[in-house]
Amino acid sequence: MFNQTTTVYAAAIVGGGSAVDHMMFDRGSAGDYDNWEKLGNPGWGWSDLFPYFEKSVNFTTPTLDQQADFGYTYDSSAYGGYGPIQASYPPFQWSQQKLQWNGWLDLGITAQKEGAGGDALGLFWIPSALDPKTETRSFSTLGYYEPAVSRENYHLLTGYQVLEVVKSLCNCRIITINANKEVVLAAGAFGSPVLLQRRGLGPKALLESAGIKVKLDLPGVGNNLQDHAASILLYIYASNPVPNTQTAARNATFAAQIQVEYTQNRTGPLTVGYGNSVVFLPLPTIDPDYASLLAQLTAQDSLQYLPPGYDATIEKGYLAQKDLLLASYASNSSAILEVFFNGDPTTTTVLQKPLSRGVVTLNIKSPYSDPIIDPRVFTNPIDLDFMVAILRFVRKWFQTPSQAPLTPVEIIPGYNVTSDANLITAILTYSTPTIGHAHGTCAMMPLELGGVVAADLTVWGVKGLSVVDASIMPLAPAMHLDATVYVIAEKASDLIKSRAK
Ligand SMILES: Cc1cc2nc3c(=O)[nH]c(=O)nc-3n(C[C@H](O)[C@H](O)[C@H](O)COP(=O)(O)OP(=O)(O)OC[C@H]3O[C@@H](n4cnc5c(N)ncnc54)[C@H](O)[C@@H]3O)c2cc1C
Structure with missing residues (x-):
């Protein structure tokens, strides 16, 4: 990013990201999935996917005491099923979080009872992928693999890396x-x-250029990379009551105490993943001048900001995405910003619907080594304008009366950074191109729009090969991805079974 190299996180473990991630377990808004359908994918709108959301999760309601202590709200009808992945609320939250929560209310943000019913907007609680019986992570290895492990026709090979799909290689260490x-x-x-x-x-x-025989020219493969880039606003709370989110790192006695509490009772701070409070906001809420920004975007020749050498089909697909994005940005029911917060003053402000597109390619000098990832975040300058509006808005949150008792002090970028130009410099300095939400690189879209897989997840033009992971998401949804990846897998299993008949 910005002519620098940076670490990109990708799980290398059975269970993938679900085994190592922050356990935030949420869904996007209905419109985010409906946009997938509008990109030429029948059967992938919200109403089609909702049964799979229900099927994949088992939601346990918080106790009455927890609701009273922390203010948890929920609507069980958004969950329904008794699926393999456990979702629940931890029996602990930091007290500072309540003041942060009230800060959003000061700004006029509406608190929602539940965000999982297709309306993930405003301020709401999201459960963790957490088994309430053990207060431990619920993830794909436990939920999906372990119940199937005894099947005779199911084998998991660990310690191997797939080098290629279907090729005979004669070497004793390669099977x-x-x-x-x-x-x-x-x-x-x-x-x-x-x-x-x-x-x-x-x-x-x-x-x-890599010396690989072309079996099929599929321009979309590796293109259309999207992620949720984030800028960091570093604050401290000058009057931060102890204990707080930092205490365990600074005080060995406290760290030992909470470890004992967790081991003996399964309670306390160690039951919390990253956290359970989120705010998802649409552009009109964040930027009073959003209409002129969208007018600029409408007039913009956006293709000039795409990676060089884009095929005409991918350009056509991108323009179809741009039309949907323009409608989403103008809407009050489509989020562009997420802030997740847990009582800590350091705040990650996440752009949910980027215009910029990155690329994943094999290393042409060494095709079997790690891929080359170019996230290209903020290459479309309007993404930077969005981030400027976002930072300005989130600063207001720190200045709300509810947060005043904590005495927030901005460290990065600092109160003296106010102009657009200086904020952009700060964003380019203090951003990460990824929060682990990479997707879109085998996009599910028609071939003539640069797609890689069809709506049945099979690779265009190839018999007997499909893709089932976050790479098929054609357009960035506003959410953490795990719950939706389970839905993709559940739907894929129905699709695979139906064509195997
Ligand atoms: C640090 C971090 C925090 C996150 N926090 C959250 C969160 O709180 N909530 C949430 O919903 N999402 C979160 N995510 C995102 C979420 O984990 C991912 O979006 C999701 O796991 C993607 O699923 P996937 O199946 O597409 O890919 P992955 O989960 O990455 O699975 C791909 C699997 O394939 C394996 N693999 C890859 N190449 C090969 C090969 N050649 N041979 C053999 N195996 C291979 C990998 O080892 C991995 O196990 C986070 C991600 C990260 C990295």
Whole structure:
């Protein structure tokens, strides 16, 4: 990013990101999924996906005491099922979080009873992927793999890396696995496109430059990379009551106490993942001047900001996405900003619907080594304008009467940074291109829009090969991705079973 290299996180473990992530378990708004359907994917709108959300999760309601202590609200009808992934609220929250919560109310943000019913907007609680019986992480290995492990036709090979899809390689340390019916790739937004490229399925020019025989020129493979880039607003609370989110790091006695409390009672701060409070806001709420920004975007030649060498089909697909994004930005029911907060003053402000697009390619000099990831965040300058509006808005939150008892003091970027130009410099300095939400690199879209997989998740033009992971999401939804990745997998299982008949 910005001519620098940076660390990109990708889980290398059975269970993938769900085994290591922050356990925030939420869903996007209905319109985010409806946009997928509008991009030429019948069966992928909110009403089609809702049954799979219900099927994949088992939600446990917080106790009455927890509701009274922390203010948890929920609507069980958004969850329904008795699925493999446990969602629940931890029996602890930091007291400072209440003041932060009230700060949003001071700004006129509406508190929602529940965000999982297709209306993930405003201020609301989200559960953790947390088993309430053990107060431990609930994730795909426990929820989906372990119940199936005893099946004779199910084998998990650990300690191996997939090098290529279907190729005989004679080497004693390399094994070949043949598929009778279908190969399903689920290597994530960085892994899946590179496996396709190694197989000769991808942008022709890239494959030729890597010396790979082109089996099918599929320009979209590895393109359309999106993530939720975030800027950090570093505050301290000068009057921060102890204990607070920092106490365990600074006080060994407290750290030991909370460890004992967790081990003995399964209560206390160690039951909390990252946190359970979020605010998701639309552009009109954040930026009073949003109409002129959108007029600029309408007039903008946005194709000039795409990665060089984009194929005409991908450009067409991007313009279709831009039309949907313009409508989303103007709407009060589509979020562009997320702030997740847990009582800590350091705040991550996350852009939910970026215009910029990145690229994942194999390393042309060494196709079997790690992929080359170019997130290209903020390459479309309007993304920076969004971030400027976002930072200005979130600063107001720190200045609300409710937060005053904590005495917030801005450290980064600092109160003297006020002009657009200086805020942009700060954003470029203090941002991360990823919060682990990479997606879009094997986009589910029609071939003529630069798509890689069809609405049944099979790779265009290839028999018996499908992709089932976050890489198929064509357009960034406003949420943390895990719950939706489970939904993609649940729907894929129905699709695979129906074509196996
Ligand atoms: C630090 C971090 C925090 C996050 N926090 C949250 C959160 O709180 N809530 C939330 O909802 N989401 C969160 N996410 C995002 C979420 O975890 C991911 O979006 C999600 O796991 C993506 O699922 P996936 O199946 O597409 O890919 P992954 O989960 O990445 O799974 C891909 C799997 O394929 C394996 N793989 C890749 N290449 C190969 C190969 N060649 N051979 C063999 N195996 C291979 C990988 O090891 C991995 O196990 C977070 C992500 C990160 C990194």
